[in-house]
Amino acid sequence: MGTLQSTTEEILTLAASHFKVPREELHADDDFFKKLGINSLQTLELLTRIEQHFHIELPDYELQGVSDFRTLAERIQSRL
Amino acid sequence: MLDLSKYNSLGDALRAALERWPDEVCLIEADREREKTRYTYRQFKEAALPLARALQEARFAAGTRAAILMTNQSKWLISAYAVFFCGGVLVPLDYKLTPEEQLKLLSHSKAEFLITEYPIWRGLAKAAGAGGLALRGILATEAPANAELHGAKRWEEFRGAGEPSFVARERKDPACIVYSSGTGGRPKGCVLTHENYLEQCAALTSLYPFWPGVRYLSILPTNHAIDFMVGFIGPFTCGAAVVHLRTLRPEFIREAFTRYKITYMALVPMVLKSLEKGLRQRFSELPTGKRKMLDALVGVNRALTKGRPRPRLSRALLPQVHRAFGGQLLAMFVGGAFTEPATLQFFYDLGIPVGNGYGCTEAGTVITVNDFKPFRADTVGKPLPGVELRIADPDSEGIGEVWSRSRMVMSHYLDEPEMTAETIADGWLKTGDLGRMDAKGHLQLFGRKKNMIVTEEGKNIYPEDIETYFENLPVKEFCVFAANYLWPARTMVGEQLVLVVHPETGQSANPALTGEIGERNRRLLNYKRISGYVEWRKDFPRTASMKIKRGELAEQIRAGLDRSAVVSL
Numbered sequence: 001m002g003t004l005q006s007t008t009e010e011i012l013t014l015a016a017s018h019f020k021v022p023r024e025e026l027h028a029d030d031d032f033f034k035k036l037g038i039n040s041l042q043t044l045e046l047l048t049r050i051e052q053h054f055h056i057e058l059p060d061y062e063l064q065g066v067s068d069f070r071t072l073a074e075r076i077q078s079r080l
Numbered sequence: 081m082l083d084l085s086k087y088n089s090l091g092d093a094l095r096a097a098l099e100r101w102p103d104e105v106c107l108i109e110a111d112r113e114r115e116k117t118r119y120t121y122r123q124f125k126e127a128a129l130p131l132a133r134a135l136q137e138a139r140f141a142a143g144t145r146a147a148i149l150m151t152n153q154s155k156w157l158i159s160a161y162a163v164f165f166c167g168g169v170l171v172p173l174d175y176k177l178t179p180e181e182q183l184k185l186l187s188h189s190k191a192e193f194l195i196t197e198y199p200i201w202r203g204l205a206k207a208a209g210a211g212g213l214a215l216r217g218i219l220a221t222e223a224p225a226n227a228e229l230h231g232a233k234r235w236e237e238f239r240g241a242g243e244p245s246f247v248a249r250e251r252k253d254p255a256c257i258v259y260s261s262g263t264g265g266r267p268k269g270c271v272l273t274h275e276n277y278l279e280q281c282a283a284l285t286s287l288y289p290f291w292p293g294v295r296y297l298s299i300l301p302t303n304h305a306i307d308f309m310v311g312f313i314g315p316f317t318c319g320a321a322v323v324h325l326r327t328l329r330p331e332f333i334r335e336a337f338t339r340y341k342i343t344y345m346a347l348v349p350m351v352l353k354s355l356e357k358g359l360r361q362r363f364s365e366l367p368t369g370k371r372k373m374l375d376a377l378v379g380v381n382r383a384l385t386k387g388r389p390r391p392r393l394s395r396a397l398l399p400q401v402h403r404a405f406g407g408q409l410l411a412m413f414v415g416g417a418f419t420e421p422a423t424l425q426f427f428y429d430l431g432i433p434v435g436n437g438y439g440c441t442e443a444g445t446v447i448t449v450n451d452f453k454p455f456r457a458d459t460v461g462k463p464l465p466g467v468e469l470r471i472a473d474p475d476s477e478g479i480g481e482v483w484s485r486s487r488m489v490m491s492h493y494l495d496e497p498e499m500t501a502e503t504i505a506d507g508w509l510k511t512g513d514l515g516r517m518d519a520k521g522h523l524q525l526f527g528r529k530k531n532m533i534v535t536e537e538g539k540n541i542y543p544e545d546i547e548t549y550f551e552n553l554p555v556k557e558f559c560v561f562a563a564n565y566l567w568p569a570r571t572m573v574g575e576q577l578v579l580v581v582h583p584e585t586g587q588s589a590n591p592a593l594t595g596e597i598g599e600r601n602r603r604l605l606n607y608k609r610i611s612g613y614v615e616w617r618k619d620f621p622r623t624a625s626m627k628i629k630r631g632e633l634a635e636q637i638r639a640g641l642d643r644s645a646v647v648s649l
Contacts, residue, residue, distance in 0.1 A: 040537060067605075
């Protein structure tokens with residue numbers, strides 16, 4: 001199991017590749033709705049990519065109220 | 081379907097449905113590719129009645145209020161039926177709100193029982209204020225074996241032995257308290273009666289009938305009036321089935337169409353757009369020859385369905401498209417926010433009619449809907465049977481405020497007589513939306529008169545609800561408005577909220593203030609955020625009790641500033 005920092009890095013890389021933005025433009029504290037210009041439905045797509053990558057299942061409610069990568073990484077980390 | 085004029089309450093009608101179609105499937109629940117549960121009407125009854133009995137043993141009586149705070153799943157409907165069987169009043173709450181917002185509405189509703197999912201309950205119990213609730217019973221579903229229950233009982237174990245007694249209600253008695261807003265400001269708890277629901281159900285199913293074998297895919301939250309109606313009361317009183325998905329990702333929604341042969345589905349424009357995008361992408365990847373063939377067949381389908389939908393013909397012409405939707409889809413319904421006519425036309429041309437509708441919780445949900453006789457992409461349809469519509473104070477183009485009157489209009493706002501009197505006069509519900517009736521009796525919408533916005537996800541956001549997040553901002557005073565309320569615009573897309581700040585005397589706009597506003601904004605859920613702020617250097621007009629006179633302030637700002645004054649965040 002990786003550290004919170006490595007999980008965050010992996011999520012940032014996944015988000016960059018899924019939404020086709022340069023990796024270096026994304027940071028842990030970014031608000032992903034604003035930075036990526038995405039809606040709640042598109043964040044669910046990201047959740048699926050994360051599940052496939054980490055081989056875990058995440059209930060939709062894990063994304064409830066989360067809007068930055070760091071908090072998302074914390075939620076993922078607690079399930080690894 | 082049942083003749084709903086014979087029943088006085090939702091409990092009464094649902095009870096009759098469970099007896100009428102014992103062997104038909106009423107509920108299917110799936111999580112990803114796994115089917116979790118499947119109930120016939122008989123099994124549904126067997127699951128709900130011991131719960132009703134246990135509630136009665138816990139002194140749950142006629143008029144007792146029970147809140148349900150759950151995602152769409154079978155236990156939502158089973159619990160709701162148990163509450164109605166006992167003569168209770170249901171308070172469906174939004175699971176997408178923050179725990180603090182949920183606690184506020186829970187407290188306002190004076191619910192004595194709470195039925196919720198364990199992860200939601202864990203969040204509520206941790207949040208400040210949970211101790212102040214006057215709950216007599218909390219039931220949590222799906223709690224892990226050694227979970228800390230924080231005073232809740234396990235839903236799965238809360239069962240009584242013996243027959244519960246059915247508690248009759250009158251048509252005018254309240255059935256539900258549904259919050260249309262007020263998580264930050266004054267809660268708007270719409271009190272909807274049994275009559276409101278029974279009348280709405282009869283009107284809707286006269287246009288879009290359900291019958292045994294029909295499957296409705298329920299993805300809009302059941303706490304919203306529309307899914308409660310078309311994803312519970314409508315199908316159940318017709319012997320049809322509801323399909324719930326525990327994971328609402330686009331890929332699982334697509335799979336559900338084919339796996340469960342879905343007949344109907346209601347969605348918001350954002351999800352419809354996502355489906356359109358996916359289909360357009362797949363079409364664009366076709367080899368040129370196949371693409372041309374598809375375009376030609378779509379053209380033929382459009383010509384042959386001009387007067388009315390012809391599902392069998394469309395399925396024969398475009399079999400691959402229809403197979404992707406399960407091959408049984410009759411119609412989808414869209415509402416809650418503006419839908420582009422081009423999107424509606426795209427689906428209709430493929431032989432998938434999307435009924436564009438309009439309504440609000442206060443109206444008992446649907447006010448108008450398209451009936452495809454013939455299909456129109458440019459309107460929100462005609463009034464439902466039994467609904468009177470009026471355009472109040474129309475301008476030279478015939479555009480004015482939409483008023484609606486029917487037996488579906490809510491009784492009142494809970495504990496808010498003034499707000500009720502402002503909204504309903506002589507039976508007419510003033511919707512706050514601007515519209516015009518055309519010569520064919522169709523309603524077209526043009527914008528809003530009221531100070532609120534609707535997001536593309538179909539969420540109604542009232543500026544007053546946002547203001548609490550800006551409390552103690554280092555300025556003299558502030559107020560949040562819908563930008564289109566300050567500067568009227570004939571549009572229902574891209575609506576935004578604007579913060580008006582009145583700095584202290586001598587205080588100038590500075591990066592620190594902008595930073596503070598931005599910081600507060602980030603604490604809001606993404607769809608509730610303000611898009612920018614404007615400075616206003618005059619005292620806000622206020623009432624004797626120091627409340628801001630919002631209408632007057634908006635007029636002053638409109639006369640003194642234009643949209644270009646907004647500083648974007």
